[in-house]
Amino acid sequence: MNESTIEILKLVASFLTPLIVLILGIAINRKLEIAKTALSKEKDWQNWWASEFLRVCRDYNSCITDIVVGLYQWAQIQEEKLPGWEDEAEKKLNSVRQAMRELQRLEWEIQNYARFAHNHGGAVLENADNLFGGDRFVSDVS
Secondary structure (H helix, E strand, O other), X not given: OOHHHHHHHHHHHHXXXXXXHHHHHHHHHXXXXXXXXXXXXXXXXXXXXXXXXXXXXXXXXXXXXXXXXXXXXXXXXXXXXXXXXXXXXHHHHHHHHHHHHHHXXXXXXXXXXXXXXXXXXXXXXXXXXXXXXXXXXHHHHO
């Protein structure tokens, strides 16, 4: 090899090195953008899921409060036996029954959302079931 060939190879290498770096940079940038987009979509999904799950859990908690307080008030009405207590007790018991039906709907929603909670979904369902002993509580009052 003569010196002119070596000079040509140096020139080609000096031209190709930035070109190869540019091509690799573009390829890496595309891969990163695709990964970033996928991650952004996953994050949006998780945020939506978390807010909906929190809403259902809040409604579930509120419904349980309505049931417990309603049963306490129903027992008080029956104990006091003030004028018109029968109608008031029946209305209170009907509202408790209605809250229990709503609780069943919310339990269904919690189960659906918990299927996407891979780490703690099972514990959420177990705690929800243990709160009132599962179906036993619902069937005893209704």
